[in-house]
């Protein structure tokens with residue numbers, strides 16, 4: 705078996721992809737439960753209509769849609785094909801159109817410095833190899849660009865998503 709599948713997902717990450725994707729579009733309810741923090745992160749990113757923006761580990765695309773509503777040209781990736789499928793369906797009609805891909809944060813399928821702004825809302829923190837993911841986020845962001853992340857601390861309580 706090769707190290708990567710056709711989406712560049714590393715073999716050791718495929719189990720995580722299946723677990724994250726198990727709820728399909730129902731994951732959007734979790735994003736709704738933390739939507740204030742997601743909106744805050746995108747406001748700090750401050751996307752402009754001329755910006756190319758990447759949302760890493762987008763889930764069902766909640767934050768990608770927030771960024772697109774600023775008029776930015778948004779691409780978004782997630783390790784789960786089921787979540788990307790849900791993101792595409794939930795984003796139907798959003799303009800500008802969001803360019804969704806199944807991809808691994810540790811192995812981003814984009815050239816160096818291809819985005820003005822790169823962000824992740826409670827997403828890339830779940831990558832297996834943090835050093836490698838951080839290196840990928842900085843690689844695809846242009847020099848002088850902006851990188852924003854929202855994270856939970858290891859000791860913080862998880863939000864209540866029993867909506």
Ligand SMILES: C[S@@+](CC[C@H](N)C(=O)[O-])C[C@H]1O[C@@H](n2cnc3c(N)ncnc32)[C@H](O)[C@@H]1O
Nearest residue numbers: 724735761762763782783808809825826827830
């Ligand atoms: C807590 S969810 C956050 C989803 C979304 N960003 C949000 O704010 O609602 C974590 C996401 O990280 C994704 N993920 C985990 N490891 C990943 C990796 N190595 N590459 C890309 N996505 C990954 C999961 O599939 C899941 O969608």
